Amino acid sequence: MGAQTEFILKTSSLSITSSRKKILEIFLSASTALAHQDIEKLAEQYDRVTIYRTLQTFLDRGIIHTIPTTDNTIKYALCSDDCITSGHHHDNHVHFLCDQCGRTLCLDDVSIPAITLPKGYSMKEINMVVNGICKTCME
Amino acid sequence: MGAQTEFILKTSSLSITSSRKKILEIFLSASTALAHQDIEKLAEQYDRVTIYRTLQTFLDRGIIHTIPTTDNTIKYALCSDDCITSGHHHDNHVHFLCDQCGRTLCLDDVSIPAITLPKGYSMKEINMVVNGICKTCME
DNA sequence: AAGTATTTTGCAACAAAGTTGCATTCTATA
DNA sequence: TATAGAATGCAACTTTGTTGCAAAATACTT
Numbered sequence: 187m188g189a190q191t192e193f194i195l196k197t198s199s200l201s202i203t204s205s206r207k208k209i210l211e212i213f214l215s216a217s218t219a220l221a222h223q224d225i226e227k228l229a230e231q232y233d234r235v236t237i238y239r240t241l242q243t244f245l246d247r248g249i250i251h252t253i254p255t256t257d258n259t260i261k262y263a264l265c266s267d268d269c270i271t272s273g274h275h276h277d278n279h280v281h282f283l284c285d286q287c288g289r290t291l292c293l294d295d296v297s298i299p300a301i302t303l304p305k306g307y308s309m310k311e312i313n314m315v316v317n318g319i320c321k322t323c324m325e
Numbered sequence: 326m327g328a329q330t331e332f333i334l335k336t337s338s339l340s341i342t343s344s345r346k347k348i349l350e351i352f353l354s355a356s357t358a359l360a361h362q363d364i365e366k367l368a369e370q371y372d373r374v375t376i377y378r379t380l381q382t383f384l385d386r387g388i389i390h391t392i393p394t395t396d397n398t399i400k401y402a403l404c405s406d407d408c409i410t411s412g413h414h415h416d417n418h419v420h421f422l423c424d425q426c427g428r429t430l431c432l433d434d435v436s437i438p439a440i441t442l443p444k445g446y447s448m449k450e451i452n453m454v455v456n457g458i459c460k461t462c463m464e
Numbered sequence: 465a466a467g468t469a470t471t472t473t474g475c476a477a478c479a480a481a482g483t484t485g486c487a488t489t490c491t492a493t494a
Numbered sequence: 495t496a497t498a499g500a501a502t503g504c505a506a507c508t509t510t511g512t513t514g515c516a517a518a519a520t521a522c523t524t
């Protein structure tokens with residue numbers, strides 16, 4: 187556990203601090219994407235500002251990525267392995283937001299289909315987010 | 326112009342007020358999706374609270390829809406005609422966010438491809454947002 | 465067309481979310 | 495282990511969003 191977080195930090199040439207390890211652990215043990223607020227609650231020993239700055243650092247290094255939502259919050263999730271090790275970010279799966287339990291899930295098995303943009307547009311990133319009821323809430 | 330905004334309000338059985346007309350006019354003459362902040366600047370004669378409430382009302386009636394972005398802001402855009410008149414909201418085109426000029430464009434001609442969710446998931450809404458450089462900025 | 469019920473607005477106060485500068489503490493490295 | 499550089503915590507601040515309530519505007523009835 188500690189080893190894994192330290193490895194990720196070293197790989198991204200970030201210095202190893204307890205707040206970074208803690209926040210990484212939170213992501214590693216989370217089954218869903220997390221909002222800033224979620225992380226604040228789970229890492230309450232650290233200052234709000236530290237969490238803002240740590241999340242920003244992780245985004246810059248491609249350790250985590252953001253998932254856009256329609257409710258004015260941003261959710262963060264760990265990038266998959268190939269996403270971390272490769273130079274730039276590419277996250278090719280669909281995200282699912284459950285309207286009932288509020289969780290944000292990475293549908294790793296559902297990849298984003300290709301689209302053709304009109305002439306003159308260049309694509310850098312693509313996001314596909316589905317709202318609905320998740321498997322757990324349907325049962 | 327005034328006639329069009331009043332028609333939209335009447336169709337949605339909303340009372341006709343100057344702030345609602347003004348905000349609708351802003352949307353009608355905008356070529357891109359707008360953030361709350363944009364509307365505040367363009368309708369500065371009205372209270373911030375009024376704008377929040379008006380946008381919420383328009384969302385509830387399906388006059389406008391939201392576009393999720395990765396930068397923690399929500400953008401609003403007019404729904405297309407068939408989107409207004411039909412009972413519930415269905416916005417089937419891809420949205421484009423230009424990283425250079427910051428504008429959010431509705432790519433009306435690019436429809437969202439169908440995807441298959443894993444067993445047990447039900448889909449209510451789907452959003453597809455592309456980041457990159459828009460046509461105007463590429464020239 | 466005037467009066468009235470209802471809705472909408474603006475204000476004030478507040479709560480939450482995010483940012484910045486700076487002094488202190490911690491980490492990496494020689 | 496000493497030190498340069500990076501990260502953290504704190505305080506103060508700005509921005510963003512919310513709520514209650516009185517005043518004003520709108521819609522409706524006669």
